Amino acid sequence: MIAPASPPPTSARDTILARIREALRVPAPVPHLKSHSAEQAVVPAAASGLPALTVLPAEVAKPWLPDGGDTPAERVRIFTENIEKLRAVPCRVPDLPAAAEAIGALVRERGWQRVAGHAHPLLEPVLANLPCSVQRVDGSAEFDKNALEACDAGITACEAAVAQTGSLLVSSRTCGGRGLSILPHVHIAVLTVDQVVATVGDALHLTRERAAGRMPSMLSFITGPSRTGDIERILVLGAHGPKELFVFLVG
Amino acid sequence: MLAKKQFLADAAVRTRDTGHRAFVRKALGGYYTNRDLQKARYRDWEHARDAASLAKWSAVNRLDELLPRFVANFEANGGQVHWARDAEEARTIILGLLRAAKAKAIIKSKCMTSEEIHLNAAMENDGYGVVESDLGEFIQQLRGEPPYHFVFPCMHVRRDEISDLFGKHLGSAPTDSPEELTMIARRHMRRLYVDADVGITGANFLVAETGQISITENEGNARLTAALPRVHISISGIEKVIENLDDLSVLLPMLATAGAGQPMTCYNTLYSGPRQPGECDGPEEMHLVLLDNQRTAILADPEQRDSLHCIRCGACLNVCPIFKNVGGFTYGTTYQGPIGSVITPHLRGLADWNHLSGASSLCGACTDACPVRIDIHHHLLHNRRNAARTAPSRLERLGHRLFVVAATRPWLFATGGAMFRRSLGVLKALRPPLLKDWLASRDLPAAPAHSFRAQWSARSRGRHSN
Ligand code: SF4
Numbered sequence: 001m002i003a004p005a006s007p008p009p010t011s012a013r014d015t016i017l018a019r020i021r022e023a024l025r026v027p028a029p030v031p032h033l034k035s036h037s038a039e040q041a042v043v044p045a046a047a048s049g050l051p052a053l054t055v056l057p058a059e060v061a062k063p064w065l066p067d068g069g070d071t072p073a074e075r076v077r078i079f080t081e082n083i084e085k086l087r088a089v090p091c092r093v094p095d096l097p098a099a100a101e102a103i104g105a106l107v108r109e110r111g112w113q114r115v116a117g118h119a120h121p122l123l124e125p126v127l128a129n130l131p132c133s134v135q136r137v138d139g140s141a142e143f144d145k146n147a148l149e150a151c152d153a154g155i156t157a158c159e160a161a162v163a164q165t166g167s168l169l170v171s172s173r174t175c176g177g178r179g180l181s182i183l184p185h186v187h188i189a190v191l192t193v194d195q196v197v198a199t200v201g202d203a204l205h206l207t208r209e210r211a212a213g214r215m216p217s218m219l220s221f222i223t224g225p226s227r228t229g230d231i232e233r234i235l236v237l238g239a240h241g242p243k244e245l246f247v248f249l250v251g
Numbered sequence: 252m253l254a255k256k257q258f259l260a261d262a263a264v265r266t267r268d269t270g271h272r273a274f275v276r277k278a279l280g281g282y283y284t285n286r287d288l289q290k291a292r293y294r295d296w297e298h299a300r301d302a303a304s305l306a307k308w309s310a311v312n313r314l315d316e317l318l319p320r321f322v323a324n325f326e327a328n329g330g331q332v333h334w335a336r337d338a339e340e341a342r343t344i345i346l347g348l349l350r351a352a353k354a355k356a357i358i359k360s361k362c363m364t365s366e367e368i369h370l371n372a373a374m375e376n377d378g379y380g381v382v383e384s385d386l387g388e389f390i391q392q393l394r395g396e397p398p399y400h401f402v403f404p405c406m407h408v409r410r411d412e413i414s415d416l417f418g419k420h421l422g423s424a425p426t427d428s429p430e431e432l433t434m435i436a437r438r439h440m441r442r443l444y445v446d447a448d449v450g451i452t453g454a455n456f457l458v459a460e461t462g463q464i465s466i467t468e469n470e471g472n473a474r475l476t477a478a479l480p481r482v483h484i485s486i487s488g489i490e491k492v493i494e495n496l497d498d499l500s501v502l503l504p505m506l507a508t509a510g511a512g513q514p515m516t517c518y519n520t521l522y523s524g525p526r527q528p529g530e531c532d533g534p535e536e537m538h539l540v541l542l543d544n545q546r547t548a549i550l551a552d553p554e555q556r557d558s559l560h561c562i563r564c565g566a567c568l569n570v571c572p573i574f575k576n577v578g579g580f581t582y583g584t585t586y587q588g589p590i591g592s593v594i595t596p597h598l599r600g601l602a603d604w605n606h607l608s609g610a611s612s613l614c615g616a617c618t619d620a621c622p623v624r625i626d627i628h629h630h631l632l633h634n635r636r637n638a639a640r641t642a643p644s645r646l647e648r649l650g651h652r653l654f655v656v657a658a659t660r661p662w663l664f665a666t667g668g669a670m671f672r673r674s675l676g677v678l679k680a681l682r683p684p685l686l687k688d689w690l691a692s693r694d695l696p697a698a699p700a701h702s703f704r705a706q707w708s709a710r711s712r713g714r715h716s717n
Contacts, residue, residue, distance in 0.1 A: 016547065023551035032624070146445060172532075177530055231410055236433040238437065239469065
């Protein structure tokens with residue numbers, strides 16, 4: 001018996017996937033590279049008949065990208081230098097009570113009325129000591145965008161910090177959702193020194209392990225206060241997100 | 252043909268505008284310094300480019316495998332995928348989503364794919380108000396102009412023009428401080444984020460292994476756009492897929508360094524779908540529109556397939572002598588500069604857009620600047636070759652035939668050369684139509700008295716008699 005001919009693909013999905021398969025029937029040459037890494041990195045993959053990578057670019061690239069430090073002390077030093085250059089403000093404190101003290105002093109000095117924060121072991125002592133009213137954005141109270149917008153500052157924890165680039169990594173799961181680190185005019189991050197990892201890749205891997213199969217709906221690398229160069233390519237801080245970023249490093 | 256005529260006319264005007272040229276050069280001055288500073292932080296920039304290039308190459312050449320894998324993972328996280336074969340289909344899908352969401356206020360962050368499909372005009376036609384939230388895009392929206400440069404949309408606009416623009420549309424007091432102007436836009440925009448019910452963003456990378464969408468930005472407007480509205484719609488070309496987070500960890504810093512001279516762009520955000528149980532905010536729905544729109548045609552050309560590696564950093568524009576002279580609008584395309592000249596003929600037809608491939612000195616600055624090592628300037632040559640194959644110019648062919656006749660007969664070559672040397676002065680004075688364009692911006696040098704061959708043999712005679 002002759003099998004009935006399958007109907008021609010009609011959905012956009014099928015059409016596009018068919019076009020892709022058709023297009024890839026002729027292999028493209030391996031790119032011209034400066035290094036010899038192509039031979040090391042590329043071996044023919046039996047299944048597709050196309051060359052595939054066996055060595056991950058991140059592993060290959062690690063020694064080529066900017067340095068993130070080999071020891072914890074180096075990582076903290078590089079991280080601190082980098083965020084200073086990005087015009088964030090690093091504040092090193094010995095322990096959590098000292099962090100709470102310093103943040104309380106900042107709130108008093110600026111005369112802030114209302115500060116937002118979320119439930120987190122690192123933040124509880126800080127939020128408990130604030131000399132102003134506190135807006136919770138962690139599901140413990142009804143979330144109100146307008147109330148958050150009216151806050152003077154937002155305090156969050158971090159998933160990790162990256163020495164290589166001077167970035168903080170925040171997530172919607174453990175850092176007070178999506179809005180807290182971006183909507184208030186000032187962002188205050190609290191983290192311990194052992195949260196500072198060397199590279200962007202390390203931070204992503206760490207988060208992935210922690211997420212146990214389900215990534216938070218948002219993960220964001222924050223590299224300095226919000227900025228723009230759209231007017232004559234002149235740097236201005238505080239385009240839409242926080243104008244100031246304070247990073248409290250505990251330990 | 253029309254596009255070419257327009258290009259030549261606009262280029263002639265823009266290149267003579269020395270004020271524009273000086274302004275663009277000055278604006279880019281800081282970019283070169285910062286880029287070099289940041290590149291120096293890499294322990295080996297050239298090798299890092301290899302890694303970035305390999306990451307994109309291996310993804311684009313396995314798109315058949317990685318795109319479905321991405322989609323499956325994204326859907327598993329609760330996101331909804333919509334496939335669009337072309338611009339029209341994409342617009343229809345998005346308008347349908349807006350209707351279903353009963354959208355009243357739409358906020359949008361920078362998205363070149365939406366420029367490509369002319370989304371704003373379609374939304375406005377259907378009665379939807381939309382505000383561009385990226386400062387540069389907002390300024391361009393108020394000016395009624397498309398982006399001038401696909402990374403720096405309003406780099407050609409002076410601050411006094413922006414001050415006037417804001418005064419007219421937002422009622423702000425005049426100022427010549429970029430900081431004050433930025434704050435005017437900031438204040439104007441904040442309510443709009445909170446009140447919008449739909450947020451539209453682009454996408455820089457689609458991570459197959461985790462089903463996440465990566466969005467790169469400096470201002471925080473994309474983050475707000477994807478945080479506060481009830482529905483998040485993202486639009487992406489199908490070629491944005493990469494395999495995994497390792498690839499991403501190489502590409503994110505390189506995109507920032509090559510494109511804007513930064514260690515990392517200020518916000519690099521990964522979205523895996525709508526708000527999850529236990530999260531306190533975020534959209535209830537997340538939609539991703541995957542756009543082909545001729546990308547599969549580029550994919551089908553193995554020679555130029557690597558132009559799909561482009562991560563839209565804009566570095567090739569920033570270093571291009573043609574871009575800096577003719578300016579962004581002259582191209583008449585969504586994607587300007589060298590990479591735009593490579594891909595536009597594929598996206599919109601070789602016959603109409605091949606002239607862009609001629610607008611290059613072939614200096615290769617673009618290829619050197621490209622973080623993913625796209626062979627940009629050779630692709631410009633490939634386009635020229637392909638155009639000559641599909642629509643050969645009779646005149647050029649005749650010229651080459653005549654040249655072959657002369658070049659294979661030394662006596663004819665010598666006689667022809669002698670005649671040409673004598674008539675050079677007359678040609679200059681007569682300006683025949685064939686030479687007119689060429690002579691418009693160049694001078695013909697005076698002809699030497701003797702041919703090269705005559706000079707050569709005179710010299711060698713001299714040397715032998717020593
Ligand atoms: S072609 Fe290369 S340099 Fe140009 S925008 Fe794309 S990635 Fe950047």
